[in-house]
Amino acid sequence: MSRSFHIEATRGAARAGRLVTPHGEVETPVFMPVGTVASVKGVPQDVLEELGVEILLSNTYHLYLRPGLQPIRQLGGLHRFMAWPRSILTDSGGFQVFSLNELRQVTEEGVKFRSHLDGSSHFFSPESAMEAQIALGADIIMAFDECTEHPAGQERARHSMELTLRWAERSKKYFETHKQEVPWNAVSDFESRVSGNWLAVPGRLEAASSKPESSTGEARLAGQVSTPAPAAGQTQSLFGIVQGGMDHRLRKESAERTITLDFPGYAIGGLSVGEPRALTREIVESTVAHLPADRPRYLMGVGTPDEIVAYANLGIDMMDCVLPTRAARHGLLFTSEGKISIKQARFASDQGPLDPACGCRVCRRYSRAYLRHLYAANEVLAQVLNTIHNLSFYLDTMRAVRHSIAPGSKAQFLPGERSRAKP
């Protein structure tokens, strides 16, 4: 698997690379927008493509609850389900379950939890989390880990780290045995095994039988056109996760022992859980030093625009965060002049663009006055446009970082746009 990650340039600790997945190439360092329940809230997939999104993150916990794993597997996996032909990463559900606090119970075997939607009881283990992620069929999936709470004592942090290591081994073992079951891998083969017959898949049968013009009808199966199946035999990549709380020695040990399991990529988990930002940065810096240079490094759940630049400069290759999308829904917008709250009355008569230095479709077309009006009037378009801009800002920021590392890379800026990263 390490052959599918290529480092093309470095500058200090920072690396510009290229991650090849069954659904395409991802230029790194990369920011992955979050599509919690198979949708980046309010943004159509073609707009995400236009923004240059090469990989999305989606949440196993949420998809497991709604619409459920089997519907997505039967429809050919998450890519076809959500009509997203490019790469996807799913988390293991561990972090969401961790966030449930009162609703969960951790044992050696796994985590028992209650749904935040209806209170129903569920259980995730390393094995079931792998089964779930294989059913979803993301390109990159994550080992099932325990996200250590903060603050945690030395003993608790060690215990939690050890549990995550045992779970990593179980995750890997299950994955290696079952990785051929990914829905997009030889669909006709695997689907016919599990469902008896390809045409017996309910949706497909209905779609086929309801159309007399079956040849046209077949070509018009939604999603089929835009999400071609990967080459036969390709499988997902399972990444390991380093834990260890806020203890440098535990982090080192967690990294070294996770590496012995030989994952094609490594994530740093258990950060952004309430600790001071300076501490986050320290832990990232010391942990990165123990990760292999030839594998992608994924820092989970960060951060602000400044932070993602800083982490990329520390040698992180992949990041995700709900901040740009969630902030957008609250009218908080990232611009080259800093963060602004579009709801403020001072924007009511401001006909300038949201960010004069931004070339996104929102800044090219709409005024601050209009965006402020949409927000004040509680119009859905406010959320749509705000989210598009914030994502554009994050993606532009990351493109600028990549360009600062590998000046010959595909970084493209519109006239008038400036480089946001100041390396």
Next chain:
Amino acid sequence: MSRSFHIEATRGAARAGRLVTPHGEVETPVFMPVGTVASVKGVPQDVLEELGVEILLSNTYHLYLRPGLQPIRQLGGLHRFMAWPRSILTDSGGFQVFSLNELRQVTEEGVKFRSHLDGSSHFFSPESAMEAQIALGADIIMAFDECTEHPAGQERARHSMELTLRWAERSKKYFETHKQEVPWNAVSDFESRVSGNWLAVPGRLEAASSKPESSTGEARLAGQVSTPAPAAGQTQSLFGIVQGGMDHRLRKESAERTITLDFPGYAIGGLSVGEPRALTREIVESTVAHLPADRPRYLMGVGTPDEIVAYANLGIDMMDCVLPTRAARHGLLFTSEGKISIKQARFASDQGPLDPACGCRVCRRYSRAYLRHLYAANEVLAQVLNTIHNLSFYLDTMRAVRHSIAPGSKAQFLPGERSRAKP
């Protein structure tokens, strides 16, 4: 003004024409999507352009309350405010005020009403409704009328019709005196008169002063690029409205007396107010017979896809309705196979497109299963995609009607799309 409406072909009572406004050409018969508070809920303006929307309707009552008329006037009018370069029609506010029921009080002078937002007191008269619509600067504006309730007795219907006639005269008189005050007509001239100085307009000043690179900055004033000002000297068109309840003779009299005021276009108001659909159609048919053939005819507030086809075939040129956009928000979708409710469980595993005969960006990409999931998970993207499809269906329907009247017209269909109109 009648020179700006050209009939290009007829078939029976139906006409295919072309309406030229200060912001472009509109092929008729046309369906106008409703953007209540300067936004078609959830749909970005570039998507509306892509759908082929040539004219939008926006509501004076809602804009008057939020964001208010002066902010829009100061920002150059509704086109610039909402970054919509094509044509706009505003209603007079009469219908919305009529809908307030308990919150309004009608006198000869006008209508006193309370805001549905905060209960504050307001007053609309023919003069203030014209002043409001001139401030907004839509291409086509409507006389202030009283929408007669249904059912209404003969005496009440006559009284209401007479009031509408007197208000039409007052509307026209005010408009003729003040029509040069439209914000996009010689902006630098009029704005400098009302605001003292062009650069003293708050938003503009702020935008200019906050950017050292003033030449670039000027070019980047949002909306300026995409909404070029109409040629100097152009003004809005004020349409008259025919009332008369459900009485054919009153409708005839209303039409004839409104025509003596010589408007460049005529609307049929006071329908779709609770009467049976067969009666609506009868009244439309009998009223159309009394309207001049060389002026556009606008039927307000209709209808279903079947109805808009039927009304176009009766000789109606313009229609608007919240049905496609409102139904979309409730998961009700119009397709070539009839109306469907996407929330139904039977769609959970249906990987066919929403409408196999539709070529819109939603049907080309997403499955019914995905759209059903988005709706069930209460995702904002459900509203966005559903609205885009329903509008596309309406616009395709109207294009097919136009094509059936004038086969050489600009009707464009994607391969596989069928004509929905069965003339």
